[in-house]
């Protein structure tokens with residue numbers, strides 16, 4: 001587009017509030033904002049999550065709500081630059097969703113809920129209503145979504161209605177004067193409205209003295225200790241573990257994204273009594289009903305049967321069908337350097353069968369290649 005061309009706008013100019021449509025699925029209703037929404041708009045926008053993840057004024061007060069309801073929303077409808085809907089649920093104002101025109105046939109969606117409306121599927125319903133309207137009545141071809149990296153609730157709402165996600169864009173968003181990295185997503189008019197990937201949240205698995213649970217930021221010290229452990233570095237020289245406390249958040253984010261994209265599910269293998277991290281177990285590389293299982297131990301987690309117990313729990317979960325809340329994998333691979341006696345013994349105790357030894361495929365720490373022992377386990 002040439003810089004001198006006008007900003008693309010919605011095709012219709014709508015007198016507010018008279019011609020703002022009311023859209024409902026019987027549970028959630030989208031309607032024009034009302035002056036009486038003001039107190040709950042203030043509660044929603046002063047809430048810490050809204051302050052953290054959106055660009056609403058900070059601090060948020062009655063004057064900010066008055067400006068939003070009296071100026072921003074009516075002007076956006078009248079100028080056709082954006083369509084703002086109040087979200088109503090349980091007979092009261094539950095939040096706002098908007099479609100902002102970003103070009104001919106394209107808009108960006110934004111949404112936020114009052115704290116007492118969260119966790120009840122309201123965002124998914126509101127998104128569905130707004131998207132249906134945008135594609136049908138505003139002739140949109142594509143709707144985009146952007147969120148600050150780490151806004152999992154927003155990502156999950158977008159994921160649930162079928163958004164596809166691109167790479168993280170560094171510094172794309174301005175948050176009150178600071179640049180923040182952004183997740184981006186898109187949904188075209190003809191896309192299916194449902195999750196494109198499995199979101200592999202690791203379920204808690206317990207037995208044999210260990211509890212498998214999601215990794216948390218409080219496990220940061222143990223992750224760094226594992227990363228710096230010479231035994232682990234020799235066995236897995238390419239493991240992308242955090243080597244400093246500053247790298248922990250980025251590592252956990254990558255773990256979360258692997259799960260959210262359906263690529264990889266990883267558990268912290270914790271001591272069942274103390275909840276202290278002893279190691280990691282993961283399932284990844286899903287293809288045609290096969291997947292690979294991987295693991296490593298913190299130095300304090302070795303020699304106590306923790307990983308044997310963990311591998312048993314993970315393989316059972318991976319091979320169980322969806323009806324048993326399993327991953328529905330029919331075949332598991334386990335690969336380890338042929339010289340790694342500990343890992344090979346573990347594989348054999350867990351019931352894996354040696355398929356063969358591949359030559360020169362396991363990277364060593366000094367840049368050389370070891371042979372790889374390949375094991376398999378069929379469900």
Ligand SMILES: CC(C)(COP(=O)(O)OP(=O)(O)OC[C@H]1O[C@@H](n2cnc3c(N)ncnc32)[C@H](O)[C@@H]1OP(=O)(O)O)[C@@H](O)C(=O)NCCC(=O)NCCS
Nearest residue numbers: 049050053111112113118119120123147152153154156157
């Ligand atoms: C974004 C928002 C509207 C989502 O509303 P919601 O869908 O009711 O939110 P929920 O609290 O139910 O969270 C949605 C899902 O994300 C999941 N989730 C929340 N935090 C998570 C985290 N840290 N990691 C992984 N998943 C997480 C929830 O478990 C929930 O899953 P479910 O759909 O299976 O129940 C709401 O959180 C909000 O108003 N946030 C502040 C404003 C905002 O961030 N707007 C979006 C700007 S891009």
